[in-house]
Amino acid sequence: MPHTDWAIEAKNLTKSYGSVEVLKGISLRVERGTMLALLGPNGAGKTTTVRILSTLLKFDGGTATIEGYDVQSAADDVRSVIGLTGQSAAVDELLTGRENLVMMGRLYRLTKASATARAEELLGEFDLVKAADRPAKTYSGGMRRRLDLAVSLIATPPVIFLDEPTTGLDPRSRLAMWEIIKKLMAAGTTILLTTQYLEEADQLADKIVVIDGGKVIAEGTAAELKSKVGKDRLELTFSNAKMLDQAVKVLGNRVADSSDKALSVTIVIQDNNEDIRTTLEVLAAAKLNISEMAIHKPTLDDVFLSLTGKQKSDVSQRIKETK
Numbered sequence: 001m002p003h004t005d006w007a008i009e010a011k012n013l014t015k016s017y018g019s020v021e022v023l024k025g026i027s028l029r030v031e032r033g034t035m036l037a038l039l040g041p042n043g044a045g046k047t048t049t050v051r052i053l054s055t056l057l058k059f060d061g062g063t064a065t066i067e068g069y070d071v072q073s074a075a076d077d078v079r080s081v082i083g084l085t086g087q088s089a090a091v092d093e094l095l096t097g098r099e100n101l102v103m104m105g106r107l108y109r110l111t112k113a114s115a116t117a118r119a120e121e122l123l124g125e126f127d128l129v130k131a132a133d134r135p136a137k138t139y140s141g142g143m144r145r146r147l148d149l150a151v152s153l154i155a156t157p158p159v160i161f162l163d164e165p166t167t168g169l170d171p172r173s174r175l176a177m178w179e180i181i182k183k184l185m186a187a188g189t190t191i192l193l194t195t196q197y198l199e200e201a202d203q204l205a206d207k208i209v210v211i212d213g214g215k216v217i218a219e220g221t222a223a224e225l226k227s228k229v230g231k232d233r234l235e236l237t238f239s240n241a242k243m244l245d246q247a248v249k250v251l252g253n254r255v256a257d258s259s260d261k262a263l264s265v266t267i268v269i270q271d272n273n274e275d276i277r278t279t280l281e282v283l284a285a286a287k288l289n290i291s292e293m294a295i296h297k298p299t300l301d302d303v304f305l306s307l308t309g310k311q312k313s314d315v316s317q318r319i320k321e322t323k
């Protein structure tokens, strides 16, 4: 295996369909043993990027390597170190879960005995033992995704691509999938996960690359991205309008927002808890009683909104913040 610090490295990938350029120079790097989330709305170019990196799709410009192997000139080597799962999965509907796994094991040139043993192991890990001998077409959405992921892991690849593994899953299956993904991460697998869900990227990924319209529009850790959109805000609620008025006067130009209806005032917190403490002291000295207090942290939704001017996530996917 050629030596490189990056398990996945793409430089300036471009791809057009006819006259439509769907990737306009995508660059990304994934450190070995970490997870990168490629976050973007429908049509952003996530699947196209994953298909290029996994040697399934030709591209027009740029370069890409997986574990140091060039995806064009060393495609066979690349395929030997990757697992791919998601929208383009290769589960055979007519075969049982177990048969699917054994068949894929044989494709990866495992002996019959080790393919069978590995299949048994994965059926256990993915909670598919009871359904093992039923055709895949009888599986629920969540079971199918788990089988899909299990199939891609038959040969324990060091690098795995997960293309929207939880899209369309009910919340319980999504959580179950997250647990499986966390186990993969704990085992040291390098993962590139694509998702439309901000919450998912926030929960799972070490780093996030946000793409929109075939371009990288932001990247960093979830915390870095959130810090770009601003600081934490402190919202203070008072028990009557008179107190609110006084508080607004006392806080002066620190007031970022106030609501007569909610009887609340919002200020931007400067750096640390010290600022919260002194603010509360100032209000206490003016004999203003706070009935409720909340700290609002910027969410990845805010990042999306400020970067694209568009709200990308479903309301149901909004990141839950301390209210």
Ligand SMILES: Nc1ncnc2c1ncn2[C@@H]1O[C@H](COP(=O)(O)OP(=O)(O)O)[C@@H](O)[C@H]1O
Binding pocket: 017, 022, 040, 041, 042, 043, 044, 045, 046, 047, 048, 049
């Ligand atoms: N085979 C194709 N022919 C023409 N356009 C395509 C093809 N595949 C994808 N596209 C277009 O490329 C863009 C990116 O698609 P895709 O990579 O699937 O996005 P994502 O996975 O982020 O939803 C979309 O506008 C899509 O319509």
Ligand SMILES: [Mg+2]
Binding pocket: 046, 047, 048, 087, 163, 164
């Ligand atoms: Mg896609």
